Amino acid sequence: MRQYGNLDSLRLAPAQVLFSKDGRTGVARIILNRPEKHNALSVPMRARIAELIRQCDADEEVRALIISGRGPSFCSGNEINEDWGQRGPGYRRFSLTTGVRYGTDMTYGRLGFSQALSRSSKITIVQMHGYCAAAAYFMIATKCDFVIAAPDARIGALEARFLGPAGAVSHIHLNRILGTKAARRLGYTAEPISGEEALRLGLAHRCVPEAHLEKETGTFAARLARRPSGELGYLKSRILAGEGLLDSHLPVMPGLLLSHFFQTEPDELQFWKAVKAGGVAGALKEDKKRAAGARPARAAGPKA
Amino acid sequence: MITTRTKDGIATITLSDCRLLTRSDVQEGRALADALQTAGDDDGVRAIVLLAQGRDFCPPVRPVRSQQASLPDIQSAYAGVTGVYQSLAYGRKVVVMGIQGRCTGAGSALALCADFVVMGSSARIQSPFSSVPEASFTLAALIMRLNRAKGWILSDEPMSALQAEAAGLANRVVPEGRLRREALGMARSAARMPLDGIAISRVMLETYLDSQGVGKEFDHAPFYRNALPQAGLPVEGRVSAKQSQPARGRK
DSSP states (O other), rough: OOOOOHHHHHHHHHHHEEEEEEETTTTTEEEEEEGTTTTTTOOOHHHHHHHHHHHHOOOOOOOOEEEEEEESSOOOOOSOOOOSOSSOOOOOSSOHHHHHHHHHHHHTTSSSSSHHHHHHHEEEEEEEEEETTTTTTIIIGGGGSSSEETTTTTTOOOTTTHHHSOOOGGGHHHHHOHHHHHHHHHHHHHOOOOOHHHHHHOOSSSSSSSHHHHHHHHHHHHHTTTTTTHHHHHHHHHHHHHHHTTTTTOOOOOHHHHHHHHOSSHHHHHHHHHHHHHHHHHHHHHHHHTTTTTTTHHOSSOOO | OOOEEEEEEEEEEESOOOOHHHTOOHHHHHHHHHHHHHHHHHOOEEEEEEEEOSSSBBBOOOOOOOOOOOOHHHHHIIIITTTTHHHHHHHEEEEEEEEOOOHHHHHHHHHHEEEEEEEEETTTEOOOOOTTTOOHHHHHHHHHHHHHHHHHHOOOOEEHHHHHHHHEEEEEEEEEGGHHHHHHHHHHHTTTTTHHHHHHHHHHHHHHHHTTTTHHHHHHHHHHHTTTTTTTTTOOOOOOTTOOOOOOOOO
């Protein structure tokens, strides 16, 4: 199967997405390990996550799967400054193959990594701290069964500040979790919510101080994993069937694609110029200087 | 046993042992469905209160294999269009349920279908999905939002009355001693409404619920019931020498 990415991102992905399994407790862990980029997900990292979920689904020992991130943040979303073979030499546009590959991930397509999470037969749990932004919010956190968040986690569609339309606002699944008003607030302001607010809104199942987050999440997962596997499998099937009836996993085509191809506001164009000049971190820093920029306290990136 | 008492336009249906419903007792299921439909068809009844005797509305069931009912009989009594759960979810009259103590299995499945739920302050409500295949996940998700419903089901953690109220499953939490009075009070509020308005609203609500997959999920209940033995879960009421293999109860 064709692997998308460049030489570096393909080589680094196994070390950037770590995996461990405790056969005794039945709990497996996927650990994002790209702390210098707030665990931004490259295309090979996303492919590896999908592959690890497939492995867990086939492993009878695994009953619960925790996804967490090392460093200051859980995950800042998809890597947006990445060459992963989307354009051939001298081409300005995506090829058909790479366009479909990209669109599949971005629109909750059946073969995308987000669907691997939402369709997993195992209990999936996000251990969330720091930033949980963009795809990490609408393609991981909202797609797992449980979110256990630190109180000061910063969760939301922060990408909407730069990518124009917040396509995830129209995703049925997200609206079913947060309620439509809150979903719109996150999408239309790009302001994050805290772990405590995520608990109030129904996104998070628990809110746990960051110092205890890993241990409590592990204990919670191990307790769930003690339930008989047949019972868990049955309940997961009921939930998947019910979500099907609710149409909650319908792919969202227009919003997310539009957000990538129609950017007309000067701020957005400036952002991308700054990305080219100084990377994403430099562009974020530049954006904060503008009056229309996101609130410095909330968009300042991770704590030092 | 199920008793119905009607006074001042309010029909109060009282279950003597809700565990029979969790066990999919066909006679009990038919009796409750009949009581709900009879009250629904009675022009003198403007609202219904559903209560249960005892300290707990519906305590956990110890698995037994006492039933000799066929799957179609159970389907007809519980999941079918004239069964317990659809009679409640799609009935003509507003139903207020008063919950005290522990509420598990069928009690919780009923709570998902009832219009209003009043809980005693020490009541706790547990997910019905491991024991009641007719329990509606779509209703749970619509009532308390998707992740809360999933968390309730997968964690198997009972919700306290206050948690149920915060999640939207309970309308009111009251001291246990005032439960019956509050349930009747809510029913009276509904009874004061124009009956034609309520009836038409409920027909329109049915359209909404069906557009969200609620009706389809009831149609799928026999499939879920058939999946229970494979999951190693108790299947009371499932046994029929003619129509199915012997059920495997939880050991």
